[in-house]
Amino acid sequence: MRIGIYVQWGVEGWTGGINYVRHLVMGAAALPPRLRPHIVLLFDAAQAPALHCYEGILPLVDEVRVVSGGRDADGVFRVQDPETAFAGLDLAYPLPHGFWNPPPHLPRVFWIPDFQHKRLPRFFSGQELANRDALFAEIAGRADMVVLSSEAAQRDLAEFYGVEADRSFVLPFCTVGEADWYTGDVAGAMAKHAVPGGYLMCCNQFWAHKDHLTLFRALARLRDGGVELPLVCTGSVHDYRAPGHFPMLQREVQRLGIAGQVRILGLIDRGDQIQLLRGADAVVHPSLFEGWSTVVEDARALGKTIVYSDIDVHLEQNPPHGVAFRAGDPVDLARALLRSRSGFGPTAGTEREAQAREQGAERLLRFGMGLVHLARAAVARRGAR
Template identity: 40%
Template sequence: MSTTLGLIIQWGSDGWTGGPNYLKNIVLAIGTLPPSHRLRMVFFVLPEQIDHLGQYQSILHLADDIRPFVPGVSMDDVDVLYPFPAEDPGVSANPARAFWIPDFQHKYLPHFFSNEDIQWREKYFSYLACQKNAVILSSQSALNDFQKFFFPQCPTYILRFVSSLDDKWIQMDASSTLKKFHINNKYIICCNQFWKHKDHLSLFKAINILKKKNIYINLVCTGSTEDHRDLNYFNSLKEYIEQNNLSQQIQILGLIDRTDQIQLLRASMAVVQPSLFEGWSTVVEDARMFGKTIIYSDIPVHKEQNPPYGISFQAGNPFALAQAIEANLDKLNSTIGTQRELDAIAKNREARIKFGLDISKIVNIIGKKNKDIKIKAIYNIKNTFFAQKQWYHPAIAGSQTFASGLFDINIYKNVCNILNKIQKDDYIIFLNEFIKKGIENFKENWRYADICTVLYHLSKSLDVKNYLEIGVRQGRSMAMVASCCPEVDIVGFDMWIQDYAGMENPGPEFVRDQLLRLNHKGKLNLVSGNSQETVPAYFAANPQQTFDLITVDGDHSPEGATMDIRNVLPRLRIGGAIVFDDIAHPSHPQLINVWQQEVQSRPNMSCFEFTELGYGVAFAIRMH
């Protein structure tokens, strides 16, 4: 049976053409392989990209299936997900995840990035380096940088992409495209988005230097004119053109159709790639595909690509670029329809097959390794049912079942008994008296729920074997689970911040003592540090681990709570429960929104919320 690659369509709405072209090149290369080597492909589309699937029209017919990339989507038939996005939406943890890092530009050109962007890239790349999933890079240069700056412990692979030829491109008459864009003279072309590191300014200066020597070079530029890092950059380039009277020589077309761009590239006298940084340049590969002369900056990755008709110049030096153009004027001729172009196209077909085989080999290696560490025990035994023919989802009880037994006077009394066995703080004393008063005044009619009553009830009902908790503090919540299930294995995460919420936070040894008072016999692993870092690190070290019950009660900022939920939800067993505290806390009004967006909105989660009294609590059962 063929290995299945889940290809994640996550780019298109942001205007970046590199991402969609990368995915298309992968799919088209796989499509060239014989059936014995061809991967089965399932396209997973991020919801925000659905309206932009037109960019992928040329590859949609090659997909064996197309599905939304949302929580609960079926992935049982998928072996590897690639390229896995930086923001995990909480999908199944079973398929192997492979990540892609295009480049490490911020290390060399930090002035082109905001502090926030640099911090994000540093944190994300550091995380990828220490986790267990594969990271794929597009060049040896990129891998060298990864090893130099981040000391990766993860598996790494180099996958040098190849531009894929569409046969209709060589059957078209480029003259109609030239006419469409009113191009009447010979020209060189630069096919880069107008981002600062692409260094159009050096190219424009080189054109100006040559003009002053009475050498008039016409330049056509394609690519998006927006740089989100410097919104004024394109305007500054237009000002340079106007101030130096270059508007008759430089024609900027902006972002155009890929077919038109290819025809203009074919008809050009040469391609110019002045970029200051690349991970693996699509422009260089496009030039190679058609046997074009390309004048390129001498950055390491361009040297690694080593195009056959290449002329290098010192990166960032307009005088060196002008000299390279002038010294090679006799070589600047269109190769459209020539034997050189035909030979290059033949070599591209061979290179594309090799690229497809490289993809297949890497995906099969990653998929095989993942099968060896497949996540086990992904079902809560008590709350799932399986038959030879499965008509329903596996979970046999949803949130309404558990909610129906939640408001029970015996649960309130048992919670108070447990609280009386552990060391008390001011809140526990208050909670005990509050519950007693509710029982005394309203008896069986009283309706109250908090994190303690919910955890007690769920622990009893689900027969919890493995429990994860973010936000341990003194162990009050954990005590409920340990009392109901003495053999439960527990993993807890906390920063142990002193005087948290105005009360003591003695630390992990205090919590261990609390659980010993309750005769807890299972394993207890208390992890210190920021959960947004320690939880991913824990799962990287324990890739097969899942849980019957999970509590998220740590960072109460919307961003922190969101990240905690996203990190743990894929590890919740089907039929298991996640508990989220303080959804009605007056100091944290946004937590209810986090719950609704991250859990309640998921079609595979059955949810219940209580907000009438206290600080509010929510729980959800994973149905499938």
């Protein structure tokens, strides 16, 4: 089996896409020799400035091919000399959206992260809603296989686009800590970012659907009751769909009187973020919608207590040290934080972290085996058409 992993994210800063590709390679490479596919990294030339994001996985692949492609004015993705770029591959995944004409032998396999525009249309412009609907409908019509990260997303695909179960495939991704995660300098990261001890951590982009507002209001409610919980936030402060969202949150922090306990770091180095997570008392994840949450998987990989909104995907992920609260309800979030405080505490160097690390190897194997099963199913379906 020869599988190409297509690198199409990096320069735009979407860390979710970068981590997804990295773990696809890591999972496939972790399989025993009799199951391990020949791994080809298909590196989009446009992503050359982001090569450093993928340096850690280069030793794991058998071959690297540079693919020159781009999107035309109609949104169609075209690859120069596709017969050479994809020669000998059983699967190339995930194909760029709009790449409708790969070589005839290659299964048309696309990944759709989520259907937020259907469940939370208020966060999208009319044009964005129309564009996403048109794109996903075309994928639904053209794909041999549509890959989702959760059963919740698979249900949405069937409900909104009529794709039957035998033409969709659920491949939940995982986070597996690298060796330096568990030996890093927590105190050094805290000092570097001027973070005090005893803090909660929220690792979400400051996008409207991530719902920091509910978290801030819960903290204010707790403070009014005599419980002050410091909070550290990481993630981009720019939301292209709502440029005024972050300034509104800043004003709300001031109005609620919690500015002294909320530290917003913005985008920081991934290594620093991991060390701050290890040093945090707990993770809080109030998001209103996810396709499959990297934050939840990071918490699982580090053995963290995580207080999360009760959306379908989070309940499906079911992290071992998780406490759910009603999404969008600051009162219930405040209660959940109080209820879970007995499980708070840094996990760096603890038995809980060691157990999480051991379990990560098994999760990575499952993810890698899932990719192989996807390849087999896609090849079989392509051959049957």
